[in-house]
Amino acid sequence: MKISIIGVGLIGGSIALKLKQKKTADFIYGIDNNTENLDEALTLNIINEKADLRTGIQNSDLVIIAIPVDSARKILPEVLDLISDQTVMDVGSTKSGIVNAVKNHPKRSRFVAFHPMWGTENHGPKSAVAESFSGKAGVICNREESANDALELVENVVKSLDMHLIYMNADDHDIHTAYISHISHITSYALANTVLEKEKEEDTIFQLASSGFSSTVRLAKSHPEMWVPIFKQNKENVLDVLNEHISQLRKFKSALEKDNFEYLEELITNANKIRGILDK
Amino acid sequence: MKISIIGVGLIGGSIALKLKQKKTADFIYGIDNNTENLDEALTLNIINEKADLRTGIQNSDLVIIAIPVDSARKILPEVLDLISDQTVMDVGSTKSGIVNAVKNHPKRSRFVAFHPMWGTENHGPKSAVAESFSGKAGVICNREESANDALELVENVVKSLDMHLIYMNADDHDIHTAYISHISHITSYALANTVLEKEKEEDTIFQLASSGFSSTVRLAKSHPEMWVPIFKQNKENVLDVLNEHISQLRKFKSALEKDNFEYLEELITNANKIRGILDK
Incomplete structure (x- = not known):
């Protein structure tokens, strides 16, 4: 199958590598405003050819939108305007916004709203890895709004990524990801800012940093280009869980x-329950 | 050299494995109130022999105290009472308390206050690994209060652990570890409690948990037996940084x-600076 990937960064690039490895994709067009990323993706054999939006879409069976959620919401109606019977999917961390943006689009049923529960603090095609998604959840939202053949195609892609499929309503998705993913990022950003504020000697941070600190603060390296739009689109849910987090602290x-x-011991013993849940 | 390790858990066990591998230790006595741990450490070849406190100390050149900081502070004077010219070191995450506890002990100079900046959320001898400490910081506190030969012996142990040595005043140590290590644990505990409070469906946490969430919440699996005494001993510094963290959130x-x-973008961009500091 021929695929166009709009946004050849960490997620788009990782999907490309995996789908080529699995021979689900036999040709990949890369579409990206960032020409540096595009050239890099070509050099790294992540994509087969650079393309503009129209050419890519016309020659593909599947279009994958892998750009920040605000840009994705903006470009999706344009993409749907350009397709005939191709399938379109996104990979964004918020789902209500994008689903609502095309609610009444005549080609709505060609779109499948998707969110792979994987990411790292890195970005760009250089950070892409084929073995990224294995064993993680792939969430498809509002499947009843997609055509059966489009849904089936995306389900096969998710299986090729070695993810386990979950179906969810877009609004529920945004609540759950606020709890399980978005708040972790705010926690980590705030922790980094705390340490940077208190510890004036940067060299001491570097010298003393243990694996525990590095792990807790890892997500604080994630870029604002991706995360500001996520927090913006999921504002109410994120605020709700952020208030709870402050009250827990x-x-x-x-x-x-x-x-x-x-x-104090009671609070810690309660937190320890996360072990039983995560290490099932 | 013959070594007694009081507390054959994660840290004591990992030190034992590494020092045996490096042939720094040729015989290790294990001392532990937890007989199950002691038997396990023997089965796993972490120690050569189980011993009581007196026998272990009498036959050893070095005594390593690797139990929670409240118990360590209690047992250190007893250990110093029992030694002749052996060296004693601890591995606790707080240093002011233990250093003050033996300030006027006639054998004070045989003690070297040490803290290896490594740990995991696991515990017990089964979790011990030889390659644990490599590349991390090993902090020696108040070195001027230790005898030269005792200090030299511990410095060699730290080198055998492949750690880089840092010297620090005990009070400074407790401030810096509050910033860089202790607050990470509170953040992680509070995040786990937040998610457990908001997300009533445990199965959804398990299903959706991404590597980012797992990494941020990893430390929340750490046991209260170890961490309550740390927070207790380092209360003022931990409260200071916790207040800052709440204000950052x-x-x-x-x-x-x-x-x-x-x-929001400004806050995130500031947090991103941690990348430059950690990935030097």
């Missing part, structure tokens, strides 16, 4: 201030 | 509430 503060170490 | 909240996405 206040419990630790209160336990410490009052020398209530039994309560 | 409030900035994200305020940016979102006011739709101030420029400010």
